[in-house]
Amino acid sequence: MPACRHDYPSSFRAIACRPLPGLAATARIFAHASGLEVLSLECDDPENMFALGVPTRPDDDTGVAHILEHAVLAGSQRYPVKDPFMEMIKSSMATFINALTYNDYTAYPVASVVPADFFNLAAVYWDAVFAPRLSRDSFLQEGWRLELASPGDLQSPLVSNGIVLNEMRAAASDLDAVIGQETDAGLLPETPRARNAGGRPEAITALTYEAFLDFYRQHYHPARIKLFFYGNIPTADKLAFVAARLDDTPMADTPAPVPAAEALARPRQKRWPSPRRTRVAFAPALDQPSRGNRSAAWATAFFLSDQLDPVLNAGFDLLDYLLLGNAAAPLRKTILKSGLADNLLTSGYDNESPEAMFRLSLDGCDPKRFADIDRLVDDCLADIARQGFSQEQVDAAFRQYQLEQREIDQDHALNLMEDTFDAWCLGADPLLFLDRADTLDKVAQKLRTEPDWLNKLLVEHLLRNPHRLTLELIPDRRVALRRQQAEAAELARHKQRLAPAELAALDQAARELQQRQGLPNTPEDLATLPRLRRHDIPSEPCRLPVTVSGAPGGVPLLNVDTFSNGIAYFHLAFPLRDFPPATLSGLATFVYLFNRLGTATMPYDRVAERFAAASATVSASIETGFHPQAPDHTDAYLVFTLTSLAEYFPTALDLFRQRLTETVFIEQTRIGELLRQSWASTKKELLENGGAYAAFRAAAGLSPMHDLTETWFGITAARTSRRQALYFDAFAPQLTVSCELLAERLRSIRPAAAAIVGGSQVATRAGEFLERLAATPAKTSDAKSSARLRPPKPAYGRRETVRITGDVGFCTRIFPAPHPFDPASPALNVYAHLLSCGYLWDEIRLKGGAYGVGCAHLSQQRCFLLNSLNDPDPGRTFAIFDHLGELHTTWTNDDIEAAIIATAKGDSVPIRPVKAGYVALWRHLFAMTDAIRAEYRQRLLNVTSDDVAAAAADLWQNNAGMANDCAIAPARLTAQLLFKTLTI
Numbered sequence: 008m009p010a011c012r013h014d015y016p017s018s019f020r021a022i023a024c025r026p027l028p029g030l031a032a033t034a035r036i037f038a039h040a041s042g043l044e045v046l047s048l049e050c051d052d053p054e055n056m057f058a059l060g061v062p063t064r065p066d067d068d069t070g071v072a073h074i075l076e077h078a079v080l081a082g083s084q085r086y087p088v089k090d091p092f093m094e095m096i097k098s099s100m101a102t103f104i105n106a107l108t109y110n111d112y113t114a115y116p117v118a119s120v121v122p123a124d125f126f127n128l129a130a131v132y133w134d135a136v137f138a139p140r141l142s143r144d145s146f147l148q149e150g151w152r153l154e155l156a157s158p159g160d161l162q163s164p165l166v167s168n169g170i171v172l173n174e175m176r177a178a179a180s181d182l183d184a185v186i187g188q189e190t191d192a193g194l195l196p197e198t199p200r201a202r203n204a205g206g207r208p209e210a211i212t213a214l215t216y217e218a219f220l221d222f223y224r225q226h227y228h229p230a231r232i233k234l235f236f237y238g239n240i241p242t243a244d245k246l247a248f249v250a251a252r253l254d255d256t257p258m259a260d261t262p263a264p265v266p267a268a269e270a271l272a273r274p275r276q277k278r279w280p281s282p283r284r285t286r287v288a289f290a291p292a293l294d295q296p297s298r299g300n301r302s303a304a305w306a307t308a309f310f311l312s313d314q315l316d317p318v319l320n321a322g323f324d325l326l327d328y329l330l331l332g333n334a335a336a337p338l339r340k341t342i343l344k345s346g347l348a349d350n351l352l353t354s355g356y357d358n359e360s361p362e363a364m365f366r367l368s369l370d371g372c373d374p375k376r377f378a379d380i381d382r383l384v385d386d387c388l389a390d391i392a393r394q395g396f397s398q399e400q401v402d403a404a405f406r407q408y409q410l411e412q413r414e415i416d417q418d419h420a421l422n423l424m425e426d427t428f429d430a431w432c433l434g435a436d437p438l439l440f441l442d443r444a445d446t447l448d449k450v451a452q453k454l455r456t457e458p459d460w461l462n463k464l465l466v467e468h469l470l471r472n473p474h475r476l477t478l479e480l481i482p483d484r485r486v487a488l489r490r491q492q493a494e495a496a497e498l499a500r501h502k503q504r505l506a507p508a509e510l511a512a513l514d515q516a517a518r519e520l521q522q523r524q525g526l527p528n529t530p531e532d533l534a535t536l537p538r539l540r541r542h543d544i545p546s547e548p549c550r551l552p553v554t555v556s557g558a559p560g561g562v563p564l565l566n567v568d569t570f571s572n573g574i575a576y577f578h579l580a581f582p583l584r585d586f587p588p589a590t591l592s593g594l595a596t597f598v599y600l601f602n603r604l605g606t607a608t609m610p611y612d613r614v615a616e617r618f619a620a621a622s623a624t625v626s627a628s629i630e631t632g633f634h635p636q637a638p639d640h641t642d643a644y645l646v647f648t649l650t651s652l653a654e655y656f657p658t659a660l661d662l663f664r665q666r667l668t669e670t671v672f673i674e675q676t677r678i679g680e681l682l683r684q685s686w687a688s689t690k691k692e693l694l695e696n697g698g699a700y701a702a703f704r705a706a707a708g709l710s711p712m713h714d715l716t717e718t719w720f721g722i723t724a725a726r727t728s729r730r731q732a733l734y735f736d737a738f739a740p741q742l743t744v745s746c747e748l749l750a751e752r753l754r755s756i757r758p759a760a761a762a763i764v765g766g767s768q769v770a771t772r773a774g775e776f777l778e779r780l781a782a783t784p785a786k787t788s789d790a791k792s793s794a795r796l797r798p799p800k801p802a803y804g805r806r807e808t809v810r811i812t813g814d815v816g817f818c819t820r821i822f823p824a825p826h827p828f829d830p831a832s833p834a835l836n837v838y839a840h841l842l843s844c845g846y847l848w849d850e851i852r853l854k855g856g857a858y859g860v861g862c863a864h865l866s867q868q869r870c871f872l873l874n875s876l877n878d879p880d881p882g883r884t885f886a887i888f889d890h891l892g893e894l895h896t897t898w899t900n901d902d903i904e905a906a907i908i909a910t911a912k913g914d915s916v917p918i919r920p921v922k923a924g925y926v927a928l929w930r931h932l933f934a935m936t937d938a939i940r941a942e943y944r945q946r947l948l949n950v951t952s953d954d955v956a957a958a959a960a961d962l963w964q965n966n967a968g969m970a971n972d973c974a975i976a977p978a979r980l981t982a983q984l985l986f987k988t989l990t991i
Contacts, residue, residue: 029444042230055238058116069214070206077149098905112432127537154517180813230263294810304480334615350687406622548914559774560781575765595719606669623659686732697975701819708802762928816976827866834958892963
């Protein structure tokens with residue numbers, strides 16, 4: 008790889024450059040005298056990213072790297088504000104800003120489309136990483152601390168609290184996370200992967216402040232850290248920025264505390280001569296009695312390889328797709344048809360660290376039949392190996408792999424950063440996984456020259472691999488209770504060892520910490536931060552290059568002219584107003600089943616095979632919103648999205664037409680199987696994303712559309728999912744009638760609009776499809792639906808909870824708010840941002856220890872949202888919500904300007920090909936023209952502090968009294984709230 012000559016700062020030595028045609032980019036690599044290495048990916052993308060990667064291989068389960076990731080962003084020498092991370096969120100146009108702890112490294116990425124903002128963000132992150140204050144307060148706040156359950160009451164019990172501690176408490180309750188942790192530790196005990204980089208709750212509380220500081224000193228040095236750049240700002244400008252920073256970084260002149268070779272040396276796992284097995288207890292997701300014996304889980308994992316080899320990596324990806332990648336994939340199909348499991352949890356190829364594994368995780372199992380599952384999986388793998396993979400199957404898998412490698416999604420820059428650090432932070436070539444075109448060529452060549460390559464991988468790494476761990480996972484509702492009791496007992500013993508004066512000092516220190524957490528930054532400290540001003544941001548929001556390619560079949564076809572890297576996207580919207588109202592409550596179930604069943608001429612597995620052969624997938628969603636011309640009227644659409652490689656788009660369209668016009672609901676066994684999968688997924692989502700369920704529930708009652716969306720996505724949806732899965736025979740007749748009615752109606756109505764991304768040939772094919780669809784005669788039926796919508800009562804004033812297991816929960820309050828075209832809407836968006844990043848952040852996250860807190864004016868849903876997640880104290884949080892209307896805060900002009908800038912960034916984020924057609928379609932359906940968006944931008948830029956105060960006062964006086972609350976949390980956390988308990 009030859010070095011490139013260019014005019015760069017003299018302190019940098021150009022190491023190499025390489026064109027990456029698969030990314031339409033050029034990679035340049037540099038080294039600095041301090042030891043810092045830099046990779047710059049030059050491309051035409053206006054979104055520029057700066058990311059520091061720190062190798063932070065864990066040696067234990069204390070989560071020290073994770074806690075450091077948080078604490079590093081809690082103030083630095085140059086920017087001594089208490090939370091520069093949040094201060095930049097408050098006032099920047101960042102398209103991405105976060106910090107992330109991976110198995111082997113910690114990443115600090117920021118991105119922006121505004122050059123001045125990009126360098127501002129990079130400056131703050133640079134100082135955070137290389138010159139953090141790392142105060143004891145930051146350790147206690149972000150990591151863990153002891154405090155009295157009732158501050159000031161020395162008789163109350165000791166409790167532990169902390170943001171990372173509560174984040175990992177939530178993870179400890181998730182079955183998928185339990186399987187992942189037990190698999191990592193059990194399958195690879197001699198490797199760093201056996202350690203939990205995020206931290207185990209019981210180990211986090213063993214971490215000392217001194218060990219925390221020592222970890223930073225050992226790992227955070229320019230000679231160990233890697234710097235990743237991406238985007239269209241010239242590399243020379245980026246390097247000049249780095250050179251200036253290095254000149255002011257004292258540690259750049261000192262040797263790294265750990266030699267690089269020693270730092271990168273990695274223990275290797277010895278191979279086992281025979282498989283191992285263990286039994287693990289886990290807490291079920293819901294704190295309510297389960298039905299039947301199918302509540303256990305089963306998992307098996309194979310240690311594959313510890314080689315950083317992109318071709319072997321691709322081979323395992325292909326094997327994953329062949330075994331599990333679609334409904335017809337033989338391992339997936341065999342397991343789910345057997346009735347031995349309800350659902351696959353996270354399964355397949357896992358290369359999150361160099362020690363790669365293949366994992367199969369099943370939920371909804373009878374523990375008495377674990378031996379049957381063992382035999383089923385082993386026999387299935389043996390049968391597959393004996394038969395081999397057909398050329399058609401291999402071709403389909405390779406096409407899917409091509410699509411995944413080519414796709415440019417919303418996190419494109421972040422994905423490239425991860426691909427870079429996955430190799431670079433382990434001492435390998437940073438371009439190892441970035442040269443995707445080269446890898447695709449090599450994989451294609453290997454498939455041509457070694458037709459049985461994938462079958463050999465199956466036999467060697469799965470079928471005949473003795474390095475295998477099987478987990479039998481038994482549900483036990485007492486798991487969380489025992490963990491809590493053990494922690495409480497240990498804290499009680501610790502309290503007994505404290506003298507009265509020591510206990511009083513602990514309480515005083517905890518209260519003083521809370522006081523410091525509530526103190527505002529001084530004006531002098533805030534003035535150190537680099538800030539954008541209104542004149543720095545674009546006066547108009549980003550526009551999509553959209554043209555209307557006629558109206559084939561009477562349907563407007565939007566053509567988004569953006570580079571899609573050889574992938575076609577087709578979006579088709581049907582108006583829900585044309586569906587019978589009595590059928591709409593069953594729409595979510597219909598959508599879930601519709602894309603997973605067979606047609607009048609083919610069973611579901613044959614349909615899945617044909618879609619796979621065309622690299623095609625179909626998904627569906629429901630969208631609601633308001634029109635500027637009728638802001639008091641809600642409209643809604645059912646939107647289908649078809650994705651495929653562009654060269655297979657004609658075939659994909661034929662299959663999509665058959666899906667729309669010929670899907671039938673006669674495969675009762677398959678439907679029952681799918682509904683069990685849906686319920687298994689719902690239980691998992693209640694733990695991982697309970698805030699969404701709580702929000703839909705709390706919004707019910709605001710309007711008939713909110714009532715409907717709650718039946719589709721809220722607690723009612725979860726309850727329906729459970730009942731359909733457990734009592735399918737009773738629900739099947741009416742469910743079939745309802746779905747057939749919706750399918751027939753779908754076939755009889757004209758789409759409202761369509762959108763494509765992929766070029767002129769794709770647009771031509773889509774037009775032909777719409778013409779043909781319009782000519783297809785619709786079937787009719789005399790069947791009637793008996794479904795009735797039963798919204799929760801009363802419409803507002805409800806306070807409800809769903810009990811889950813674990814140690815933390817989700818809190819949501821929602822009440823009505825103006826639509827997006829109301830004059831107060833821009834000011835309310837600014838107000839929500841100020842609350843979210845100010846008072847609520849300080850009170851609920853910093854002081855209360857909740858992992859997340861938010862406030863949003865959801866104008867398209869006409870509601871105002873307050874929420875928290877991974878919250879250890881819902882009672883305290885709802886009390887804070889109760890008093891928000893009494894909060895009298897005076898915001899300066901600088902505060903308002905910063906909030907306006909941050910609020911405006913939502914309409915400035917680059918829209919990638921994967922999303923461009925969908926966004927164009929949504930804007931068309933709801934008449935959100937560029938002119939209207941530009942007018943809103945101007946109204947937003949003109950918001951004043953008086954506007955914010957007036958909008959907030961009106962909101963609290965006229966709307967807040969119509970609130971609903973919903974908490975999804977353990978019973979012990981909501982007992983004092985006296986909420987009505989909902990049983991799912």
